[in-house]
Amino acid sequence: xxxxxxxxxxxxxxxxxxxxxxxxxxxxxxxxxxxxxxxxxxxxxxxxxxxxxxxxxxxxxxxxxxxxxxxxxxxxxxxxxxxxxxxxxxxxxxxxxxxxxxxxxxxxxxx
Amino acid sequence: xxxxxxxxxxxxxxxxxxxxxxxxxxxxxxxxxxxxxxxxxxxxxxxxxxxxxxxxxxxxxxxxxxxxxxxxxxxxxxxxxxxxxxxxxxxxxxxxxxxxxxxxxxxxxxxxxxx
Numbered sequence: 001x002x003x004x005x006x007x008x009x010x011x012x013x014x015x016x017x018x019x020x021x022x023x024x025x026x027x028x029x030x031x032x033x034x035x036x037x038x039x040x041x042x043x044x045x046x047x048x049x050x051x052x053x054x055x056x057x058x059x060x061x062x063x064x065x066x067x068x069x070x071x072x073x074x075x076x077x078x079x080x081x082x083x084x085x086x087x088x089x090x091x092x093x094x095x096x097x098x099x100x101x102x103x104x105x106x107x108x109x110x111x
Numbered sequence: 112x113x114x115x116x117x118x119x120x121x122x123x124x125x126x127x128x129x130x131x132x133x134x135x136x137x138x139x140x141x142x143x144x145x146x147x148x149x150x151x152x153x154x155x156x157x158x159x160x161x162x163x164x165x166x167x168x169x170x171x172x173x174x175x176x177x178x179x180x181x182x183x184x185x186x187x188x189x190x191x192x193x194x195x196x197x198x199x200x201x202x203x204x205x206x207x208x209x210x211x212x213x214x215x216x217x218x219x220x221x222x223x224x225x226x
Contacts, residue, residue, distance in 0.1 A: 004153070008151075035217075042202065042219045043202070043204075044217075045214050048214075088153060088154070098156040098167065098170070102153050103151070103153040
């Protein structure tokens with residue numbers, strides 16, 4: 001089955017850019033998602049990218065997809081303390097389909 | 112309500128007891144999903160319901176786990192004869208279409224602790 005890997009922890013200084021990486025094994029996923037989980041809260045969809053795209057930008061967020069290397073990344077520009085959370089990448093077939101999640105990357109932002 | 116709600120928010124039970132976890136999806140969403148998040152792990156798919164179709168139960172870890180969805184809305188996840196390894200946060204999501212893809216809206220979860 002699909003395997004999705006993420007590094008578990010990332011620490012950045014406030015104002016710097018954060019890059020969270022994700023690798024996957026199954027290239028049949030149609031949509032690739034980034035979710036954010038803040039302490040005590042449910043998961044919030046940040047952004048998603050369709051599998052035929054290489055890049056998507058949404059304000060401070062940039063998603064890059066390298067299908068050849070099966071690598072997905074999320075870049076957060078000008079990282080703020082409010083960005084501290086766990087970030088999950090997830091893969092789905094589109095439509096009404098279950099999502100396969102990575103283990104999550106805990107982003108810590110320090111002054 | 113505006114979002115997915117789950118109850119209870121926390122549940123502590125003794126090993127061997129049965130528990131029921133409830134999910135109220137967003138009104139009008141036809142798809143409902145259950146996931147489990149164990150400490151330090153990603154989300155593990157358990158089961159999903161879509162309209163009147165037979166549910167996809169492929170993620171249920173054992174026959175102690177079951178779920179139902181009544182009237183196409185509220186869902187209940189039941190764990191029988193709970194074990195300590197069942198301790199986790201159980202997350203429910205519902206989905207509707209957004210342009211070009213599907214967004215699953217997640218509830219805040221039920222934290223289950225089996226003593």
